[in-house]
Amino acid sequence: MDWTSLRLLLLLLVGCLLAGSWQPVRAADVLRLATTTSTDNSGLLRAILPQFERQHGQRVQVIAVGSGKALKLAQNGDVDVVLVHDRRAEDAFVAAGYGVERRDVMYNDFVLLGPRSDPAGVRQSADVVDAFRRIADHQARFVSRGDDSGTDRMEKSYWQQLALRVSGRPWYVAAGLGMGEVLMMAGEMQAYTLSDRATHATYSARTGLEILFQGDRRMFNPYGVIAVNPRLHPQVNHAGARALIDWLSGPAGRAAIGAFRPHGEQLFFVAPDG
Missing domain, CATH: 3.40.190.10 (Periplasmic binding protein-like II)
Structure with a gap:
């Protein structure tokens, strides 16, 4: 075996070893969530999102800004999903075709x-x-x-x-x-x-x-979650956004929100079913 063939074989062996111990993060595994600062500052997201990430194999990248800025990021396709608390702006966002599948999540x-x-x-x-x-x-x-x-x-x-x-x-x-x-x-x-x-x-x-x-x-302060419209922005992680929406409004997410009680005080209440 000549040197060139041996070198190629060594490179293949090293590649196989690395493949077994390291996997790159694919774009579909990252979910970009724009949200209001209250969900971040309160510690809610740090408490509940790891459960979603483990269950769905998604890494959630949280961008905490005001609701207006969060919706602007979503309008531009710079995030995949938003969790905000401005119902009038949320309804306008969906009516304009920027967002889909809005659901009530919680309130305080x-x-x-x-x-x-x-x-x-x-x-x-x-x-x-x-x-x-x-x-x-x-x-x-x-x-x-x-x-x-x-x-x-x-x-x-x-x-x-x-x-x-x-x-x-x-x-x-x-x-x-x-x-x-x-x-x-x-x-x-x-x-x-x-x-x-x-x-x-x-x-x-x-x-x-x-x-x-x-x-x-x-x-009264209600929170809603909305997926970015994939027809306007085909590059978004719509599957991940739908998974998060289903989780937040489903039994697991509702239980996680209800269990978030720092110092024994319940700070967010799940929205009524339906």
Whole structure:
């Protein structure tokens, strides 16, 4: 056997050995999930996604941004599936043909936070709009997400109901940040802010902020999952997206969500069947 033949044989042997111990990650094995920061900051995804990954052989790449940005990524075909909390925007996204197979997944609620001293008297509010009116009347410091997230849009809807333009006011701070970062900022500034309950529960020990108003039906916070339309973007991992949607809305995913109770507190509730 000449040197060239021997070299080829050695290369084949090495290739066989490597093939037995290392497998490249195929594109179909990676699922790109764009989601709101609340599902990431709260620790929910870190708790439940490993179960899905083990069961379905998919590695989920999480991109945590505001709901508006998540839907934009999906519209452009830069992700395979979205998990967000802005029902009006979700319905528009599906109606425009960008998304398919939307399903309700879970819900919690928004809470209005502030310092214990409560300078605007938010604790005495009759409803959530009255709470925001009190903040504006007292020109109390308020930190807004300012990032076109579901939380940001919900907050702005309250100001709109008051016909108040708060952008540019010296007491109103538009941070342009995720929920966790906004909570830390509001804690340092002893300011008011609107948060989803789950992220507040995760950060409360670090911020010192208290729930000053809650329970208004207008603070309901549902989450939905949507696959990117493969007809618009054939390159997406649609099979993986459908598997995640089925899992989140099925028995295994619902059980995982319900079991997520850091410090014994349930932060997300599964959506009703049907």
